Amino acid sequence: MPAKKRSRRNRVVVITLVLLVLGGLVGGAFWTVGTVRDSFPQTTGSVKIDGLSGTVEVKRDARGIPQIYAADAEDLFMAQGFVHAQDRFWEMDVRRHTTAGRLSELFGESQVRTDAFLRTLGWRHVAEEEYETELSEETRRNLQAYAEGVNAYLAQHGGSALSVEYAALGLVNKDYEPEPWTPVDSVAWLKAMAWDLRGNLKQEIDRALMSSRLDEEQIEDLYPEYPFDRNRPIVGEGAVDPVTGEFEPDAEPGTDTGDGTVPGGLPGGVRTQLGGLAESLDALPTLLGPNGSGIGSNSWVVSGTYTTSGEPMLANDPHLAPQLPSVWAQMGLHCTTVNQECPYDVSGFTFSGMPGVVIGHNQDIAWGMTNLGADVTDLYLEKIEDGAALHDGEMVPYETRTEVIEVAGGEDREITVRSTRNGPIVSDRDPQLGDVGGSAPVAGPAPDRGDGYAVSLRWTALTPSKTMDSVFALNRAGDFESFRAAAADFAAPSQNLVYADTEGNIGYQAPGLIPVRGKGDGRYPAPGWDADYAWDGYVEHSALPYEYNPERGYIVTANQAVIEGDEYPHLLTEDWSYGTRSQRIDDLIQSKIKDGGKISMDDMEKMQLDDSSEIAKLLVPHLLKIDIQDPYVREAQQLLEGWDYTQGADSAPAAYFNGVWRNLLVLAFGSKLPKELRVEGECLSVRPADDSGPLEDLDGTARTVRECGERSPATAQPDGGDRWFEVVRRLLDDPDNAWWSAPADGLESPVAEGRDEVLARAMKDARWELTTKLGKNIDTWSWGRLHSLLLRNQTLGTEGPDLVQRLLNRGPYELAGGKDAVNANGWNAAGGYSVTWVPSMRMVVSLADFDKSRWINLTGASGHAYHPNYVDQTELWARGELLPWAHSREAVEDAAQDTMALTP
Template identity: 25%
Template structure:
């Protein structure tokens, strides 16, 4: 018995020591938020106050010291995220994750971001303030990399530490820019529909821009394997450990429409959710400069920011800056392709991709005059049908570092406007408001006109010499509105009005959010910050209730079950809200899915239908196609000799939807709450491993909102009826220039990417509930509510 007790005691002691060791290890990784630290390269003492949400407020004697400190504290909270971000564009994820990341690396290695970044760095003025400050930030990151705590993820994955460089910054911006593009998801799919079914089947898609009913107003005073491209690129972006950008809202209310006669600015960029989230907040203050900014991991200047003088933010323009060209091989010489002036040689380069769990992979990349050939970079493409990708980002001088520096250091509205013009890709709606009561909407991007008769929504002809004849437009002709006489500007990724009679092609989102925003802004003239807080959390659709009432006219009333009758009554009373307790959006989205499936899947097939569900163009065309009795899509091509009608398809879809909901959620329709099916979990890259999921992921939460409402917590439709939110507001920011020190924001989870930090998920509940916290600018308030980390120059 004594021996047994000793054995049991020994086991318990061993377990205790293991648990204690794990706890000590876990705690040892926490960031340092107070005390003192010496940094090499600082010219003077710099103070960093971390407020109650972990936001650093950096007070320095000059910008160079401030940026050095920013790099250091940014790295201690987000070094793992920085490591992932810099590895995507050059194709270096396989070094960490092995062959499962190889497809991602092959694609991004081939499209030229890394080479473009190297050229951009070579062209930089090394004496410019933008370069000097960027290098100071890099120095701070690298000092933490060398001397700071190693993230848990580095230990688990086995990351070999390497110094960060300014080229890494450019690669991060490059991946961000590519993730904006929708052409890679859309053009190949539309081309296959055209070639297989004919243009009549595309009439409902509004490729001429006719579906964009709410437009932004400017103010001056044969079938190939194309769908493989869409499938492969979509999969790469969705499986990426770093989230792509997807949409956004922003509006700026002029002084004439606010209660306190000062501008109110609002912005919520929509990005796929991840843990940690996209943005890192930091406030810098030094003589002659102050900015409260939102930073991408590994970058020195904020993409969103404000101070006491002005505020800026962004949404995606969604213009078309990426095209695919069908090339034609020489019939006898595989090294050549056809052009309008004869055959030309493919340019060829090779790259080595290091793979953690196998031998290195040698990648051969062929390029034409249009760009890199996708065959060999993406799965499923036949080598006999080479398709090249033409992307504005890699075809013109890259001045993105100069641009983001300029936006955060603008002297006035005119200066800010000119700095936007430095961004040739991606296309952005850049929003502006200032303390002098100026407001503005300015689009970035190198826009171009296509030859008449050439539709960039399809794979273009690479050999005819016509499809690639683009006419680039001067930046001055980009859509914009500066101080319009209707006293507000807004953007929800919707299409701008024509400029000089030309409707800019793109992959714009439907009018839903734009119409709701415009209806609210136009009818009220005494806005306060609290009103905007409610508006940015609004989840009402002006479109869905009318649409579903139209569908209800197709439902035959004979033989309805009691549940079906109750469902129709609920939909009849629906005002378009998407609260967690609402039932109507659960019914609507199930009905929507079955209508889409019964209408489109017979022609597209299961795989292409799944791709179709992920495109913007689907969202654009539902409202028009679903009420068009003459659409060719209604006929089920699998039922020979029978021609189905709109009424039949919509009616059948309703009954199938109700049966599916009864099976999924039970027969009592009052239990079909939106929050039961619309949920959010913030996934860490390592959270995909089941054993690590509880440690690294944040959530799951029942959430309000939905697709194409202002609170755009978006999801992909699925037959199982579980709408797992993939993306949404990456922050919600409101700056009121009548009380700028009490401006507010929120992050989806928290500031820190370090699991043992108290700021890893301390905003998650607030975010779900639509609450805000202060973006502090007042130094006395900051000092009274913060911990202090003093950074001192390291003695030689």
């Protein structure tokens, strides 16, 4: 590094730390440049590690991405644990405290409620049972080796040498010392994955809460059926053989055997409980994605018939909550000689804290994942009395256990967790619960309400499984048969798995532990006292849909329906994403391959960046027909004339349209939804995080971290996702529908009545809203100014003192894309325009030559603030650029900048 630049960096760090001292945040701790750099990992030379059987090489490129080479599988995973700890141990430590419900040990009183809820779910208990009773000996050896690698690093480092966050934590929790890593710490992370990708629990609660203000028909208006006639499902053909019970891609469809029962209304007290439960869910840390709808992902694979290389190409970009550091860590794991004893030659995206590669490719196959969205959670109402729960007319004792929550700086808390045969009673964790009253439950004969109903949760991830076995099996798979066999153990979260191999084959498999229900369809809470509503096992893996070399030559998954419901006998879910992104990708592929065209790697990359707004294509023609008399509003309306519906960061039409869309949702739906669904209002004004002005980054670049100064009132507003696209689509041809009415508090008449009045009012409101945000001159408007991303370092970057946040956080970044665009830099219309989920990584794999594959991460390889690889991929990611992905030994050697030897 040039001396001048290094000097400027050191100067800025010293100035910043002086500000910390002056601000009274250091409290006597001596922070220096050395403190900040103390945790930067060693990447050259050699390090001795007890337990290795041979020397392991760790090669890093300019981005700090490690490629690990070992002659022994256990050495390989021990080295992976060591390197993950080098780069990301703070992140790993926080994650394991989260999954164990022990955040209060780190951060004190503020996390007690979260810990109590997580202890009630019992992730850690399930992970312990999974490790002891379900996983293979090979998987347990790999997990143990990984843990030993992490602990080898902990033995050599502590305090700020682990991460600068420990220096900050020491100011308020000086006695904290990280415990040794255990294999169960890694297994428990799978429960966090499953929770954040859990399916329709939020929709189940929302529908139940809506019953306080809406009738059944109105609720169903807001949850329309999937448009199979317009948006293609993943699997276009095939059925379950009625004799064997197995899915056959070439079989003729049968009939739907699912029970379509939709229960009726809820008693008021139950609505209170579910409202409190919704608040509890919102309060939980979102390790992978935002609570509720909005999580999505894209993946597609194209056969060599339609590619310029003549071999398959596979693309994947999972959409998750933005995190700093990114939830993903790029890495290669290579046996120096691939054989039965050491069968790994795999690279891709890993989770810090867990061995193996989650998404990527090995020497023979590539695979990607998107959330299948299967309905794997059900809420049950429970009649509880004197330590027992009503079940089929009898009071059956429920189980209890005591959990002690240790609180840093406070007194320990003791909670009692109750569980019925349906699952843990999650309503016990709602502090606002009072007596629960009301009339009949959702369905079936109702017991006397007595003291009310409790709410329990049945969830597949609370059943011990072999998902960790599946991760290693995917890493080793060499063909479609072994890939499907690996997928058979991928229990939770249920994912769409796409596949390609070097022999030219492509495929798809729907895996997961998916319940078979008695009565009910999982859309509303069920009566826990009625055995007819209990689960009756799980769908056999052999009955789950798959495809292999389909005739159309490509496969697209983007959270749409897996297969048409009337042609499949098992209920997967009724709450699919509505196929907006998947059909756009399908259309883009079709446009390239028509008339003999071929798809290149550049084409695959460009498809990932497609930011076309599908709802704009539907709605703008109607908006342009509205006769706007107000010249101020008319000026904004004219932005939409000739707009191509793309949502670039510099687009003024995109800014105005999304403002219209958001205000339309408020007018037509927001005021009609129950108060329990209200969310925090949008930010009306922004101020710096404190009065010290912009903070220079270590490279001398000025950046300002901002926070909200004033918010609008809370509203029960839709999030604006593609379910709402479908709702509005069905209303546009019915201009007098009752939904086209915008009530006004305190006024006899609505502010707008009928479709055209509501559309006109939405354009007016959007014009004024964007004027306050972007100024009067529409020529200066841009979508990116509204639609920005602030990367927040986990924990201290969200809850720490302002100056600590400014040290750790990065941004804002002005982004293109939008909600349910392929380039899904998503935003939640209920809370404003800021980016709330992102393509957390992007990859495009060439099966013709793995070294021509490309990848990018949201942030960087390092979790250490101010490390050169902290956010060195973010600007590239924001521009839609991908990096070369070296896999072969020769390509890795060419890209290597640092080499470190781990020795016995």
